[in-house]
Amino acid sequence: MSEPPRERPVITPSQTVGPFFSFCLAPRDRPGIGCASLITPDAVGTRITIEGKVLDGNGAPVPDALIETWQADGDGRYAGFHRAVAGSSFTGFGRATCDADGRFTIETVKPGSVVDLENRRHAPHIAIGVFGKGINRRLYTRLYFPDEPANDTDPVLSCVESNRRSSMIARQTGGAERRYAFTIRLQGVDETVFLEA
Amino acid sequence: MDESTLFEYAPESLAAHPAPYSESYRFTHKRAPLRPIHAMAPTITELTGPSFGAEVLNAHDDDLTRQHEGEPIGERIIVCGQVVDEEGCGVPGNLIEIWQANAAGRYAHEVDTHDAPLDPNFTGSGRVLTDAEGRYRFTTIKPGAYPVGGLDNVWRPSHIHLSLFGPSMLSRLVTQMYFPGDPLLAFDTILNTAPAHSRDRMVAALDRSATQSEWAIAYRFDIVLRGRRPASRRQSGRDV
Numbered sequence: 001m002s003e004p005p006r007e008r009p010v011i012t013p014s015q016t017v018g019p020f021f022s023f024c025l026a027p028r029d030r031p032g033i034g035c036a037s038l039i040t041p042d043a044v045g046t047r048i049t050i051e052g053k054v055l056d057g058n059g060a061p062v063p064d065a066l067i068e069t070w071q072a073d074g075d076g077r078y079a080g081f082h083r084a085v086a087g088s089s090f091t092g093f094g095r096a097t098c099d100a101d102g103r104f105t106i107e108t109v110k111p112g113s114v115v116d117l118e119n120r121r122h123a124p125h126i127a128i129g130v131f132g133k134g135i136n137r138r139l140y141t142r143l144y145f146p147d148e149p150a151n152d153t154d155p156v157l158s159c160v161e162s163n164r165r166s167s168m169i170a171r172q173t174g175g176a177e178r179r180y181a182f183t184i185r186l187q188g189v190d191e192t193v194f195l196e197a
Numbered sequence: 198m199d200e201s202t203l204f205e206y207a208p209e210s211l212a213a214h215p216a217p218y219s220e221s222y223r224f225t226h227k228r229a230p231l232r233p234i235h236a237m238a239p240t241i242t243e244l245t246g247p248s249f250g251a252e253v254l255n256a257h258d259d260d261l262t263r264q265h266e267g268e269p270i271g272e273r274i275i276v277c278g279q280v281v282d283e284e285g286c287g288v289p290g291n292l293i294e295i296w297q298a299n300a301a302g303r304y305a306h307e308v309d310t311h312d313a314p315l316d317p318n319f320t321g322s323g324r325v326l327t328d329a330e331g332r333y334r335f336t337t338i339k340p341g342a343y344p345v346g347g348l349d350n351v352w353r354p355s356h357i358h359l360s361l362f363g364p365s366m367l368s369r370l371v372t373q374m375y376f377p378g379d380p381l382l383a384f385d386t387i388l389n390t391a392p393a394h395s396r397d398r399m400v401a402a403l404d405r406s407a408t409q410s411e412w413a414i415a416y417r418f419d420i421v422l423r424g425r426r427p428a429s430r431r432q433s434g435r436d437v
Contacts, residue, residue, distance in 0.1 A: 008207075008283050008284075010421065011214075011283060011421045011422065011423045012395075012398060012420045013372065013391040013396070013398060014214045015215070015274075015372045015387055016224075017371050018387075019282070019309075020304040020306040020309055023321075024321075024323075024358070033294065033324075056227040056244060060227075062228065064308070070242065070245075070246060070247065070366055071242075081199075091245075091247055093247035112278050114242065116241040117200055117203075122240065122242070126364060127243070129241050133224050136216070136222070136225060138371065139217075140366075149423075155240065156237055156240065159235075181201070184407055187229045187230055187231055189233050191230055193232075195236075196235065197238065197367055
């Protein structure tokens with residue numbers, strides 16, 4: 001493939017997943033590509049549950065959204081990248097569909113803090129992708145955890161306008177149970193901060 | 198994998214995508230963020246992502262006409278193409294998830310209430326992996342056009358949904374493949390959310406060389422994912 005440099009081709013554009021994706025992307029009759037529980041026997045980290053909700057610009061639940069998550073394990077390591085995780089069955093990838101009330105649940109481990117390629121330390125976070133009818137291209141954000149001092153110095157969160165950061169921080173709802181609530185507001189005055197890299 | 202295998206992503210490439218809000222695609226009206234999307238430099242979280250191999254495939258995932266007892270009704274077609282990055286290099290071992298309506302324009306999905314028959318021999322869901330050169334191929338039935346429920350005389354052209362991951366969170370793509378010459382394309386509110394310069398990327402081409410005589414017409418649909426290998430890795434044409 002040693003060809004001379006050429007003009008960069010136009011990438012294939014995104015389209016909505018539409019309303020009829022679940023029989024393929026989140027099938028009930030076979031293992032899906034990623035599922036709502038990331039827990040495996042060898043997953044490193046504290047078990048947590050994310051109880052999410054997706055709301056539209058009217059504050060109405062979005063019943064047909066697809067959520068994808070990507071995260072490091074409890075030691076801050078990404079599957080497929082950090083050699084130390086090789087052999088672990090923890091994939092770091094989750095998928096969940098919303099119910100009629102716009103709710104979704106992800107069971108996983110709390111990610112550790114991640115050190116990036118520039119040696120900066122990120123606060124524990126889970127990358128979140130939102131797909132759905134009326135969403136032309138995946139909306140991307142990060143879920144952070146409350147009471148993490150590292151949130152203040154996180155290289156991504158700290159660059160977001162301070163009065164909007166709370167839209168990216170989950171709320172702890174159960175003490176010992178480690179349950180977190182996270183509401184994704186697609187539109188409106190308290191709209192979730194969506195990111196683009 | 199290590200740092201030197203991570204792809205590079207230019208922000209300019211994003212111009213090919215639709216904006217979140219579209220006047221004519223009304224379902225965006227209350228679901229599109231109206232505040233500016235916050236631009237950030239990609240970090241390790243965005244530059245990595247999940248990958249899947251043959252372990253997620255079942256028999257006949259690449260032949261949607263052979264997943265049931267009998268043969269589905271409709272025009273049998275082959276869809277094939279190459280998944281490449283922005284340098285034109287094949288993206289090997291890449292999972293593609295595929296879903297579509299049947300020949301009558303009806304999805305095997307409980308929410309689809311269009312008054313057209315279901316086909317007991319067609320589910321319309323498949324998976325394929327790209328080969329070492331990024332090539333893929335699957336067999337299916339040409340999906341029918343269908344009306345959008347609740348809207349006045351709005352029709353979707355025949356299309357196949359495709360979902361791909363590529364090397365990272367930034368190459369993730371969900372798109373739709375359309376058929377050449379379809380008169381509904383000009384009026385489709387979803388196809389036309391994409392900017393004019395990138396729309397044609399989503400229209401397949403008749404591929405006479407891949408057509409199987411007395412069996413099935415073939416359509417070629419090449420997919421360009423965002424990102425490119427770092428310069429040091431471009432010669433090899435594939436990942437290690």
